[in-house]
Amino acid sequence: MKDVATRAGVGLKTVSRVVNGEPGVTAETERRVREAIAALGFRRNDSARVLRKGRTSSVGLVLEDLADPFYAPLSRAVEEVARHHGALLINGSSAEDPERERELALALCARRVDGLVVIPAGADHRYLEPELAAGVATVFVDRPPGLISADTVLSDHAGGAREGVAHLIAHGHRRIGFVGDQPHIHTATERLRGYRAAMDAAALPVHDGWISLGPTAPERVRGEVRRMLSGPSPVTALFAGNNRVTATAVRVLSERGLSTAVALVGFDDLELADLLSPAVTVIAQDPARLGRTAAELLFQRLDGSAAAPRRVELPTRLIPRGSGELPPASD
Amino acid sequence: MKDVATRAGVGLKTVSRVVNGEPGVTAETERRVREAIAALGFRRNDSARVLRKGRTSSVGLVLEDLADPFYAPLSRAVEEVARHHGALLINGSSAEDPERERELALALCARRVDGLVVIPAGADHRYLEPELAAGVATVFVDRPPGLISADTVLSDHAGGAREGVAHLIAHGHRRIGFVGDQPHIHTATERLRGYRAAMDAAALPVHDGWISLGPTAPERVRGEVRRMLSGPSPVTALFAGNNRVTATAVRVLSERGLSTAVALVGFDDLELADLLSPAVTVIAQDPARLGRTAAELLFQRLDGSAAAPRRVELPTRLIPRGSGELPPASD
DNA sequence: GCCACTGTTGACAACGTTGTCCAGGCCCTA
DNA sequence: TAGGGCCTGGACAACGTTGTCAACAGTGGC
Structure with missing residues (x-):
């Protein structure tokens, strides 16, 4: 900027004024400055600007895995809202590792993102x-924060799972398996809670062997599904705790052939789920809406809202497509 | 930092040394400093650090749509490499709009990302x-840059499409339709080139009506597919120019029922493509590898490589699953 | 002709950090 | 005990920008 000033024969501050579109610069002076800027290929250094102004116009997003089809639209929605507010989005994946989440969040704070x-x-x-005390607006999505209080946007995991399992019960199933994510993940236990609630409401007993929480790696899920289908009291229906589990379950079931059809309801929608046979019935969240809502709460904070921490719960939606409406295999 | 120094009763620079793990500080002094840091909740301001050091340890990624299942793993791969080099990833979506791409890229440059x-x-x-002149390392992925020269990582779009179409021809098809993205998108025209090459190689004529480039919105694709299947010389096989087109094509074909099966090969893999019936034969790119390769080229530049711009072309892979091996409907 | 006023411009400090350089205290050796 | 070297710590400037404030010129009114 100094070079631009020298070349245009004006003061430093005048260049700053032109760059920022501030008033009080003659047309002629402005022309000279712009010419110098173009000639030198000058671009304002936002780091210095941030240092001086205190605001970065950027927000951070810490998620589990950017490549997960559930989080990608969420991230995109946050980006869209941020863009609308003139902010950039910096995001990182925690890979479901608490330590990495912490590192990432703190790194973003050190960059002085306006919000998280x-x-x-x-x-x-x-x-x-x-960080919160220092004024970094923070919103939690999909899962609630631990041991602190902050704005939170969640889907109704328990309610959704309950509806899904009740749907299977309504179609005659009494032995229903639940395969979910690791128990330290909030959504996994909430969905399991919904499963139990539905079973309890129908006064159906639940065998320990029908429930499996753990890593969603295909090998494990595959084994668990096979086990539930073969034991002494095999399940006639499955509730899959998330999209990865659903995908694996569909694979296992299709390998078994259609001879003894097993009903399936999955949490989270899948691309092309409607084209499988049978098409997969799911409890769908709206990831884009989750992201949008979270981002909007965030920018409300940035605009100065000092209300008490809010908790928004978004409804889920049962999408019957076929796999959840199969009757139990006769027994 | 000043506050920390005061509280610990040491000089500013000593705090800086502790924060950065530089040598030359007594254990006792370090302890006092760390105590003060903890007590005050101090966090280094990276903006100031960047300003002083000139490196931001962050790279920017400008892509088309983060929520697209093709780009998400690519982005994730770039992030992973960046993380490995201690850098953060800032990304933005251009939504296929050149002006927005430009804005984004320049905004990232203004933030002084090390690379793009x-x-x-x-x-x-x-x-x-x-920006290039100013030393911002830049790598283009998936499509080549326009009117400048820079490192580029591409899939072999034309070769892949040629292989896919040749595969259909090998299974007896002579009338093959091509539905692709808008003609100003490089990958669309490259894939079309591959289609033509395969048809030419087999000395098959190509009707104008068999080729359709344009927006990949489902309505348009739906209409084009229907048209190609119904005209005076209907196609017996389709080549879908990308994953969105493939998904729509699968829908249209499944709606028609299986009476007159139409063969289909799609560019880009789809989640669950193996579970559809028939399972979808695709030309698969490896988006994660594209991202990883690009990021690695980028960090080589950042580590000082001054070689001439490189162009890396990654192979595609034909995955036969069923839909591409269907014989032509008898005629 | 003088004063007050307005509109344009530039000098300077400050943002929070790090690199450079120097001061002072310590220990070791001759 | 004097001199030299090493280790620790601090003062200061600099990074590139913007906010504050004052200087300056031009204008209009009396």
Whole structure:
């Protein structure tokens, strides 16, 4: 900028004024400055600007895995809202590792993002207390924060799972398996809670062997599904705790052939789920809406809202497509 | 930091040394400093650090749509490499709009990202010339840059399409339709080139009505597919120019029922493609590998490589699953 | 002709950090 | 005990920008 000033034969501040579109510069002076800027290929250094102004016009997003088809639209929605507010989005994946989540969040804070959207991997977010105190707006999505209080946007996981399982019960199933994610993940236990609630409401007993929480790696899920289908009291229907589990379950079921059809309802929608045979019935969240809502809460904070932490719960939607309406195999 | 220094009763620079793990500080002094840091909830301001050091340890990624299942793993791969080099990833979506791509790229440059990975939406990247001259390492992925020269990582679009179409021809098809993206998108025309090459190689004539380039919105694709299947010389096989087209094509074909099966090969893999019936034969790119390769080229530049711009072309892979092996409907 | 006023411009400090350089205290050796 | 070298710590400037404030010129009114 100094070079531009020299070349245009004006003061430093005048260049700053032109660059920022501030008033009080003659047309002629402005022309000279712009010419110099073009000639030198000058671009304002936002780092210095941030340092001086205190605002970065950027927000951070910490999520589990950017490549997961559930989080991608969420991220995109946050980006869209941020863009609308003139902010850039910096995002990172925690890979479901609490320590990495912490590192990422703190790195983003050190860059002085104005706000933070976090999909928690860990259960303890007290490490963010100093940041919150320092004024970093923070919103948690998909899972609630641990041991601190902050704006939160969730889907109704328990309610959704309950509806899905009740749907299977309504179609005559009494032995229903649940395969979900690791128990330290909030959504996994919430969905399991919904499963139990539905079973309880129908006064159906639940065998320990019908429930499996753990990593959603295909090998494990595959084994668990096979086990549930073969034991002494095999299940006639499955509730899959998330999209990865659903995909694996569909594979296992299709390998078994259609001789003894097993009903399936999955949490989270899948691309092309409507084209499978049978098409997969799911409890759908609206990831884009989750992201949008979270981002909007965030920017409300940035605009100065000082209301008490809010908790927004978005409904889920049962999409019957066929796999959840199969009757139990006769027995 | 000043406050920390005061509280610990040491000089500013000593705090800086502790924060950065530089040598030359007594254990006792370090302890006092760390105590003060914890007590005050101090976090280093990276903006100031960047300003002083000149490196931001962050790279920018400009892509078309983060929520697209093709780009998400690519983005994730870039992030992973960046993380490995201690850098953060800032990304933005251009929504296939050249102007927005330009804005984004320049905004990232203004933030002084060390490097830039761009999936071009536009055809003219001369606007990046000053940035390149200023030392911003830049790598283009998936599509080549326009009117400037820079490192580029591409899939072999034409070769892949040629292989896919040849595969259909090998299974007896002579009338093959091509539905692709808008003609100003490089990948669309490259894939069309591959289609033509395969048809030419087999000395098959190509009707104008068999080729359709344009927006990949489901309505348009739906109409084009229907048209190609119904005209005076209906196609017996389709080549879908990308994953969105494939998904729509599968829908249209499944709606028609299986009476007159139409063969289908799609460019880009689809989640669950193996579970459809018939399972979808695709030409698969490896988006994660594209991202990883691009990021690695980028960091080589950042590590000082001054070699001439490189162009890496990654192979595609034909995955036969059923839909591409259907014989032509008898005629 | 003088004063007050307006509109344009530039000098300077400050943002929070790090690199450079120097001061002072310590220990070791001759 | 004097001199030299090493280790620790601090003062200061600099990074590139913007906010504050004052200087300056031109204009109009009396």
